[in-house]
Amino acid sequence: AQSVTQLGSHVSVSEGALVLLRCNYSSSVPPYLFWYVQYPNQGLQLLLKYTTGATLVKGINGFEAEFKKSETSFHLTKPSAHMSDAAEYFCAVTGNNFNKFYFGSGTKLNVKP
């Protein structure tokens, strides 16, 4: 079965600083990969996704992520944090046979003024 690990349940950065949220998955078969953002008491909103092609994926709100097969990683970055980025972020991947969706446990991003 696939598993998704998000390192750090809470990450705190200063406004204007680099945001780096980590996601690693377990499968040796390249899956489809997603990042979602959730604001308090709301549903999840898609930030970006990787299916095939270019391994650097750009999403909404200035976020991007790079698929690194050799490291089984799909880390999310943003060059300069904004106060409005404070939210919880979820990494998700598909299963080995593309028959299931697996979510990480989430990382709460705090942005300090």
Next chain:
Amino acid sequence: DGGITQSPKYLFRKEGQNVTLSCEQNLNHDAMYWYRQDPGQGLRLIYYSQIVNDFQKGDIAEGYSVSREKKESFPLTVTSAQKNPTAFYLCASSRGLNTDTQYFGPGTRLTVL
């Protein structure tokens, strides 16, 4: 506007009562999903449906039931058999099953009194 609606946003239930959570989508998506979200645990799949009149158990289906009589609707019933129902419930839909991007509703927060 296309999207997914869930109602109610907040729901209170007494122990021993069944309660039904509504999920409606007008995206013309075939697949629909129900997830449960608890703090620090990410999202766990309760049930999913690929087409009308068909649905499958997810990872934590015990104490829940669903129906899919219409493409647009996928209601979830939390029965009295669910031992710890207090949680945030998220409905999602996608064009195809699992590998396609899932779009989420705003969620229903259920509290058992």
